[in-house]
Amino acid sequence: MTDSHPTTFDGVTPTPAWAFDQYQRLRDQLPATAANQSAPRWIASLEPLAGEFDAFVFDAFGVLNTGQAVIPGAAARLAALQALGKPVLVLSNAATASQQALTAKYRAMGFGLTEDRIISSRWLLEDALAREPRQGVWGVIAPAHSDSQSLGPLTQQPVRPGVSDQALDACDGFIFLSSEHWDEPLHAQLSNSLKRRRRPLEVANPDLVAPRGDCLTLEPGFFAHKLREETGITPRFFGKPYGPAFDAALERLAGIPARRILMVGDTLHTDILGARTKGMASLLVTGHGSLAGLDLETCIRTSGITPDFVTSSI
Structure with a gap:
């Protein structure tokens, strides 16, 4: 299927730098949180953190896949955590596909995930519609x-x-x-x-x-x-960085303190900001997503959104 998400609109062609500036421009529309004064710890991969946390929540695009392409090593990393008995969730802002279709997509990509391990922004909306009929x-x-x-x-x-x-x-x-x-x-x-x-x-x-592949949509x-x-x-x-998304993840991981849960994402203003508002730890992945190629220290300093850890790929 040919991807039909827009890559340009009204003279705008998104780049990582443009996207970062746009998130900053909209900062008053995003959740507020206190700045983290500690500098992030830079690591080669997620592997050394496997024993430091009790559960892991992954963003999808930019962490597990880019469009239809699986990021090398991502499926193996999730499988290794699952083999250790660590609860793993995917918290995605995907909204086009139904829950069943999204689960089938990630299973076909090699991720051992069941429907209850995936929380999509589409599911969050559907849950709200069921509770509050329009x-x-x-x-x-x-x-x-x-x-x-x-x-x-x-x-x-x-x-x-x-x-x-x-x-x-x-x-x-x-x-x-x-x-x-x-x-x-x-x-x-x-x-x-x-x-x-x-x-x-x-x-x-x-x-x-x-x-998505070599471009941003x-x-x-x-x-x-x-x-x-x-x-x-x-x-x-309904999706990240807003409260319903992270509340749903914490509910699925009930009994595990938020500080013992690591959110793994590629965007400061969605994944990392949302995790910080709920007291979760966070790992920023820089090599494949919306921050690829940017000066991360400048982005962190400018935004005031500081992850606990930074890596180029999980």
Whole structure:
């Protein structure tokens, strides 16, 4: 399948430096946490930490895989931790695929994961919809292959290229699952509809960018913040770095103190920031994700978000 996530939008082509600057620009929209005054410990890999922590939570893109490609050694690292009896979770902002499809994807990549070991931002949204049913017609921004029926008893209007202004205006709210096929005309349509009548916007995936092969793609978080700035609507986010994602991970690991859980991620403003707000330890992976090629010491100092450990690959 050809990847159809946008790599440019309105003159913007995302780079690691651009993404970092954007996260900094949006800092007042992210969770607040006290700065860590200690310098991070730089390590060659995750291996020396296997005995220091009781459980491990992994981001997916930029840590385990980039797009459809598995990062070398990632599957073996998770398997080694599992062999030691260490609980392992994947906490991902992925929202296009259903839980069943996402689990099948990672098992096909060689990761020994079951559905209960994966927490996706899509699952977080589905759980919220089950607990708080939405009334009326909701526009769902997702490609046809995303199986949006797993969202539960929700009256849906697909929001894809070709949707009419009348169909958008009839929606009582919008759910942003995926940026696949999202483009300038469709964005302008939705923005104008929300200006005509303000309605809720719920966003499973808060990421601004995602690493896919040799490029960064623009993700729902980027477009949600543009809509916020254009319309004044405050989106409701479910994935990292926001509380629901990390609360769900801690609930799955009940009985293990947060300080004994290591969050492993590639982004300071999502993985590391979210972990710090919950008292979890953190390992920043720098070689494959949205910070690849940047001066990490400058990024840490500028953001004030300090991981406990840094490595280039797990």
